[in-house]
Amino acid sequence: MDAYRRRKVIDVGARAACVAATLLAVVPLVSVLAYVVVRGAAGLSWSFFTALPQPVGEAGGGVANAILGSLQLVGIACVLGVPVGVLAGIYLAEYGRGRFATAVRYAADVMSGIPSIAVGIFVYTLLVLSMRHFSALAGGVALAVLMLPTVTRTTEELLKLVPDSLREAGLALGVPRWRVVLKVVLRTGAPGIATGIMLAVARAAGETAPLLFTAFNNRFWSASLVEPIASLPVQIFTYAVSPYEEWHRQAWAAALVLVVLVLLMNAGARVLTRARGRSR
Amino acid sequence: MQRPNALDLRRALTPSASFWAWTGTEANLGDRLFHGAAALCAFGVVAALAGMGVEMIRASLSSIERFGLGFVTEVTWDPVRELFGAAPFIFGTIVSSLLALAIAVPVAVGVAIFLAELAPAWLRTPASFVVELLAAIPSVVYGLWGVFVLAPWLRDTVQPALAAALGFLPFFGGPARGFGMLAGGLILAIMILPTIASVSRDVMVAVPTSYREAALALGATRFETVQVAVLPHAKAGIVGAVILGLGRALGETMAVTMVIGNRAEISASLFAPAATLASVIANEYAEATSDLYLAALSELGLMLFAVTLILNIGARLLVGKVGRAAPGVRGG
Structure with a gap:
């Protein structure tokens, strides 16, 4: 065979290996999604979305409190994390020159790689120990800390894309800088920032x-900030490692709900970005 | 005498002239407040990271004082007798992560080469999209899949086959349980693959097209082009991607906790149950009864925090270097 x-x-051969x-x-x-859809759909029912979990051994019941709990936790996280993250991003994009800004950028990048369980320990020692019990607030703070770096860096990147001529136009009209940032720059970058937040x-x-x-976790409804609260992921974990057939079925159904929720948000965010890209 | 104009009037009516002198003009007050608020939030990001380190050191102080450096090498983990050693978890974390890298890196680099160099243009966007969706699925869902699909498959199909073929090696000894180190490593491999693949793809795309054209013009095949023109320039970035993947593997908690078997033992066999730093924290933190127990678990978390911090800084230096170098090269 010649060279x-x-x-x-x-x-x-190498190209085939890459395709393989x-x-x-x-x-x-495909396997994860297929199992979640098939097994999850089998476990779905009306009461799954409306009822509280049943004690072990009793059929039926649902995870309504966990679904609501997840929404509450994410809501708390947004209220705490989004304003701080967006403002920090504004700082980096609009004022951020020099060593402090570099440090913030670096901290945000490094933070996004810290294991989430370490964030859990941090919040535990900070809030749970001082309040002496588990609480929805602590869970929300933990999620907010996890969101913070992403929101900060996305906001910065998007505000940097806003052309300077818009800022100059605002300033030339005599508008104070902070109003230019809020009313012109932030508004221009808003769809992209929304994508990042999503x-x-x-x-x-x-x-x-x-x-x-x-x-x-909590087997009942909870609207209180200072009480433990149920959430979908924790419920999936609890049910999955339990020895009960009925709970396994519910774990799959809960996983389906969670995956649909997460993938919808992801797909939505991406569609939003692409639509913006095309209109430019 | 001139009549006072509006500006003088306003100046005269301003309660504290020195205050305005301090803030500059009126419009500037808003600016200063806004600048201050934004800087405060930016400081919040740094404070959160620093606070994490400080709080975790504080939480683990009593364990550090009690066990000292011996904590790292002690193999006993017995909450009942209050004897705490981190060695089984350090072992479990390192072995499961290395196993994951050994499986994931070749596949991920193949995927990256395919997405960046080989795939037809119409396939690239949807394929990248799918790879990124993999990264978006929550870890607890992978864990669920691991418990009910991966572990039984390993127990019934893979482990008997491995034992039959390579059973003379200590790595493949013992009963086939499904749940254990092999399941943990495999699920980690599946989870870090998208990270490594998409970052590697990005650094390959950043290699200037002219390099590829030069190689092709010299008569190189497509794969030789990748070999001589793309990979040497993307190497640092790919290493960075692998380190990022390693960082994720070390800290990944839920999926591993659900399939690794959770036993604080060091075993040569990949079939045996094990535990990682993250999995033992997930399993025991909420139920830790004594202060020393909690401190020992916190110290495990502190180790995890320190290691991932160092890895992330290293990885970002590598990936960042590629990113910074690329525009300069492209300018030529």
Whole structure:
């Protein structure tokens, strides 16, 4: 076999290996999604969305409190995390020059790689120990801390895309700088920032580890900030590692609800970005 | 005498002239407040990171004082007798993560090469989209899948086959349980693959097209082009991607906790149950009864925090270097 043929064969072989690797990577995704959809759909019912969990051994029941609890936790996280994150992003984009801004940027980047369970310990020692019990507030704070770096960096990146001529136009009209930032710059970047926030919320909604010992769990409804609260991911975990058939069924159904929620937010965020890209 | 104009009048009516002198003009007050608020929030980001470190050191102080450096090498973890050693969890974390890297890195680099270099244009966007969706699925859902699909499959199909073929090696000894180190490593591999693949793809895309054209013009095949023109320039970035993936693997909690078997033992066999730093925290933190127990668990968390912090800084230096170098090269 001459050298040319050999090179051809290696080329084809290597390309085939890359295609095979891609197919191999898709297998688990398809398997996870297929199982979640098939087993999850089998466990869905009306009462699943409206009823409280039943004690062990009794059929039926649902995870209504966990669904609501997840929404409450994500809501608390948004209220705490989004304004801080957006303002920090504004600082980096509009005022951020020099060493302090570099440090903030670095901290945000590094923070996004810190394991969420470590954030859980941080919030536990900060809030749970001082309040002496698990609480929805602690869970919300943990999720807010997890969202913070993403929101900050997305806001910065998007505000940097806003052309300077818009800022100059505002300033030339005699508008104070802070109003220019809020009314012109932020408004221009808003759709993109919304995308970033949605991605951060989607990630936070699926987090389990930091909630295990901050929000803990609750078998009943809870509207209180200082009581433990149920959430979908923790409920899935509890049900999945339990020995009961009925709870396994509900774990799959809850997983379906969670995955649909998270993927919808992700897909929505991406569509939003693409629509914006095209209109430019 | 001139009549006072409006501006003088306003100046005269302003309660504290020195206050305005301090803030500059009236319009500037809003600016200063806004600037201050934004800077405060930016400081909040740094404070959160620093606070995390400080709080975790504080929480683990009594354990650090009691066990000292011996904590790292002690193999006993017995909450009842209040004997705490981190060695089984350090072992479990390192082995499961390395196993995950060994499985995920070759596949991820293949995926990245396919997405960046080989895939037809119409396939690239949807394929990248799918790879990123993998990263969006919550870890507890992977765990659920691991418990009911992956672990039984390993127990009934993979582990008997491995034992039959390679059973003479200590790594594949013992009963096939499904739940154990192998399941933990495999689920980690599945979870870090998208991270490594998408970051590697990005650094490959950043390699200037002219390099590829030069290689192709010299008669290189498509794969040789990747070999000589793309990979050498993307190397640092790919290493960074692998380190980012490693950071995720070390800290990944739920999926691993659900399939690794959770036993604080060091075993040569990949079939045996094990535990990681993150999994033991997830399992025991909420139920830790004594202060020392809680401190020991916090110290495990502190180790995890410190290691991932260092890894992330390292990875970002590597990926950042590629990002900064690329525009300069492209300018030529």
